[in-house]
Amino acid sequence: MIKVNVITEEISxxxxxxxxxxxxxxxxxFFPNKFKFQNKKVYFTLLLSNNKKIKVLNHKFRKKNKHTDVLSFPFEQKIMSKKEFYLGDIIISFNYMNDPKNITNKKFTEKTVKIFIHGFLHLLGYDHINDNDYKKMQTAEKNIFNTVKKLLN
Incomplete structure (x- = not known):
């Protein structure tokens, strides 16, 4: 079982x-069973933020002085007990999700879900530094989104 704790610092x-x-x-x-951590209690935090605040975090932790769509911070010591553990933190920028300004609510939601999945996969150790890793991550993202999009319709 996975549970996400959501914190909102951007009112929009x-x-x-x-x-x-x-x-x-x-x-x-709606995630595929492969990503559900059956028989375990898994937690992570999602911070819904904005460009200004995500830029500060990106600069502080990644030495990149610019805003971005999502940041993921996997918790280094994942095993707290055999049945329960904390995955880490995801931060998503509202400004990126709401671009262009006239985006429909449906498109906004789809875009947010896709980037949420992307951030979640980073918590699991997926990355896109090289082409092979990029393909693995992209395949996993598509597989998860294809099961989740049923909920969005």
């Missing part, structure tokens, strides 16, 4: 996604 998120904690936990329930 509430205009696009009403019950954010329920929404993201429902998304996780």
């Amino acid at each position: 998120w509430s205009k696009k996604i009403k019950n954010k904690e329920l929404f993201f936990n429902k998304i996780i329930n």
Whole structure:
């Protein structure tokens, strides 16, 4: 079982996604079994932020002085006990999800879910530094999104 704790520091998120904690936990329930951590309690935190604040984090932790769509910080010591552990933190920028400004709510939601999945895979150790890793991550993203998009329709 996976549970995401959602923290919102950008008020604009509430205009696009009403019950954010329920929404993201429902998304996780639609993940393929491979990513559900059956018989374990798995937690992570999702911070819904904006460009200004994500830029500060990107500079502090990645030495890149620019904003980005998503940051993921895997927790280094994943095993807390055999049945329970904390994966890490994901931060998503509202400004990236809401671009262009006239984006429909449906497109905004799809874009947010895709980047949420992307961030989640980073917590699991997926990356896109080289072509082979990029292909593996892209395949996993597509597989998860294809099961989740049923919920979005």
